[in-house]
Amino acid sequence: MTRALTTRLSILATSVALAACASTSTEERPHYYGTQEAFAEEAIYFLLTDRFVDGDPANNHEDQGGEFPTFDVPMPGPDGKEANVGYLGGDFKGILDNAEYLKSLGVTALWISPIVDNPNQAFNGGDPVGFAQPGDGGKTGFHGYWGTNFYKVDEHWESEGLSFADLTRRLREEHDMKVVLDIVANHSSPAYSMEEDQPMFGEVYGPNGELIADHENLEPEQLNPNNPLHAFYEREKDLAQLGKFDADNPAVMEYVVGAYLQWIDQGAAAFRIDTLRHKPHEFWKEFADRIREEHPDFFMFGESFVFDAEFLGEHTQPENGGLSLLDFPAQETLTKVFENPESDYSDILSYLHLEDSPYHNPYELVSFYENHDIRRMDGDTKAYINANNWLFTSRGIPSIYYGSEIGFMPGTKEHEGNRNYFGEAGIDQAKQHPIAENLSHIAHIRQESVALQKGLQANLDFDGDTASFLRVYQDEHQAQTALVLLNKGDEAASISVDRWLNEGEWRDADTGERFDVRDQLTLGVPGNGVRVLLFDGEVNNAQLAERLVELQAF
Numbered sequence: 001m002t003r004a005l006t007t008r009l010s011i012l013a014t015s016v017a018l019a020a021c022a023s024t025s026t027e028e029r030p031h032y033y034g035t036q037e038a039f040a041e042e043a044i045y046f047l048l049t050d051r052f053v054d055g056d057p058a059n060n061h062e063d064q065g066g067e068f069p070t071f072d073v074p075m076p077g078p079d080g081k082e083a084n085v086g087y088l089g090g091d092f093k094g095i096l097d098n099a100e101y102l103k104s105l106g107v108t109a110l111w112i113s114p115i116v117d118n119p120n121q122a123f124n125g126g127d128p129v130g131f132a133q134p135g136d137g138g139k140t141g142f143h144g145y146w147g148t149n150f151y152k153v154d155e156h157w158e159s160e161g162l163s164f165a166d167l168t169r170r171l172r173e174e175h176d177m178k179v180v181l182d183i184v185a186n187h188s189s190p191a192y193s194m195e196e197d198q199p200m201f202g203e204v205y206g207p208n209g210e211l212i213a214d215h216e217n218l219e220p221e222q223l224n225p226n227n228p229l230h231a232f233y234e235r236e237k238d239l240a241q242l243g244k245f246d247a248d249n250p251a252v253m254e255y256v257v258g259a260y261l262q263w264i265d266q267g268a269a270a271f272r273i274d275t276l277r278h279k280p281h282e283f284w285k286e287f288a289d290r291i292r293e294e295h296p297d298f299f300m301f302g303e304s305f306v307f308d309a310e311f312l313g314e315h316t317q318p319e320n321g322g323l324s325l326l327d328f329p330a331q332e333t334l335t336k337v338f339e340n341p342e343s344d345y346s347d348i349l350s351y352l353h354l355e356d357s358p359y360h361n362p363y364e365l366v367s368f369y370e371n372h373d374i375r376r377m378d379g380d381t382k383a384y385i386n387a388n389n390w391l392f393t394s395r396g397i398p399s400i401y402y403g404s405e406i407g408f409m410p411g412t413k414e415h416e417g418n419r420n421y422f423g424e425a426g427i428d429q430a431k432q433h434p435i436a437e438n439l440s441h442i443a444h445i446r447q448e449s450v451a452l453q454k455g456l457q458a459n460l461d462f463d464g465d466t467a468s469f470l471r472v473y474q475d476e477h478q479a480q481t482a483l484v485l486l487n488k489g490d491e492a493a494s495i496s497v498d499r500w501l502n503e504g505e506w507r508d509a510d511t512g513e514r515f516d517v518r519d520q521l522t523l524g525v526p527g528n529g530v531r532v533l534l535f536d537g538e539v540n541n542a543q544l545a546e547r548l549v550e551l552q553a554f
């Protein structure tokens with residue numbers, strides 16, 4: 001997955017040398033690619049299992065929690081709005097039952113919220129949660145990020161005959177879909193500030209159900225490092241009231257590595273890693289090394305919830321674990337551009353970092369415009385369509401958040417409806433929704449194009465409502481150039497390209513229409529539309545080749 005700078009420079013040198021001798025053998029021709037990471041072929045759909053579809057009421061545990069019930073804890077807001085911090089029934093069966101629906105959207109990998117056992121009560125400490133109000137007090141573990149036993153699946157997800165291993169196997173074998181498991185290694189559950197110590201909160205259990213850590217409702221500063229049950233935890237406050245694992249305690253590393261190797265054995269195909277920036281780089285380096293010892297090509301991308309590319313780039317360097325990342329600067333930029341119809345397409349360029357990149361490889365980042373922690377995009381149907389047209393053609397691995405396919409709960413944050421229940425009703429809507437239809441269209445075009453998945457991105461013109469760029473992939477086996485023309489305006493636009501075009505036959509990726517191109521091309525692009533033209537052959541434009549050599553160095 002990752003390449004050292006020396007490799008990059010040697011590729012660069014080879015490319016220059018080969019371009020000069022005009023070789024035609026596919027083995028000797030220059031290689032141009034953004035990445036050769038296999039996971040870049042995927043398109044991700046991120047869902048909170050509890051909020052997707054309730055496929056089996058038998059695992060809802062509606063009576064769970066006693067005086068702190070966990071099922072259906074509504075938080076009413078103004079104007080009939082509502083959020084909910086209880087479990088709402090979604091489960092593995094709801095995912096599997098709708099696998100063909102998800103596949104029809106053009107997504108190939110399902111990123112599911114953490115599956116591990118979370119506490120069986122609502123949390124009674126912390127800052128009380130309210131509509132549009134942050135805080136964990138009164139909330140449940142429906143989201144999965146409050147692990148208590150990292151080796152055990154929570155009782156809300158499985159059904160008779162449908163374990164996690166069954167889910168991953170059936171998705172893979174019956175639907176050709178992968179599961180990206182959301183993992184936490186930074187913390188357990190809320191661990192202190194409770195009225196009285198609640199069961200499971202702040203407790204960590206081992207693979208055989210044995211208690212291995214307990215915060216005992218103490219403030220972090222009060223923990224006793226000589227008590228083995230306390231020593232698992234850091235003695236400093238961090239996020240909310242979460243029990244934060246001590247990165248320097250080797251038992252922590254053993255615990256999380258053991259747990260997550262187990263889930264890979266049960267079919268997890270990649271990891272999304274929570275709260276990256278809350279642990280030192282050395283911790284992630286060791287974690288990543290331990291996973292890759294067993295699974296050398298295993299793809300992992302982390303959440304470092306900041307918008308500073310220089311800071312983010314550090315995580316991606318091999319000496320820090322070489323993890324890929326969720327592209328938060330992309331999220332920030334995409335919402336700015338697509339929420340505002342008056343925006344200029346050139347405003348989007350700032351996050352790409354195609355040259356002199358702070359990232360080890362910008363093409364392996366996971367790009368997105370909304371998720372569960374940030375306000376959903378505040379846009380209409382056109383905004384979502386244009387965002388998806390960009391997301392599935394530009395550099396990076398696209399990730400859609402559940403509900404994005406119908407512009408679900410636009411503009412809402414967590415505790416405002418961002419994580420509301422989607423359900424069969426949402427899926428029924430999606431089946432005739434223009435956003436879903438367009439998403440499926442552009443996602444399937446990406447699925448068929450190595451250039452869109454892995455190719456270098458060479459920008460042409462970004463101006464007003466239109467954008468044009470090339471994506472180029474060329475190795476000894478494949479060679480493809482994609483020309484992407486985007487129009488986010490309501491009126492049809494005519495876009496001209498006057499440089500870097502390969503001479504020969506191009507085809508429209510959608511209609512198959514053929515174009516005989518010499519050195520320039522003018523095409524109409526419908527309002528809120530995209531056109532992708534593909535050239536299946538070796539790069540034959542000398543100026544393009546020159547530009548690609550520069551871009552290949554990122």
Ligand SMILES: [Ca+2]
Nearest residue numbers: 056057089091
């Ligand atoms: Ca259920």
Ligand SMILES: [Ca+2]
Nearest residue numbers: 118119120154
């Ligand atoms: Ca539980």
Ligand SMILES: [Ca+2]
Nearest residue numbers: 198200201202
């Ligand atoms: Ca407890």
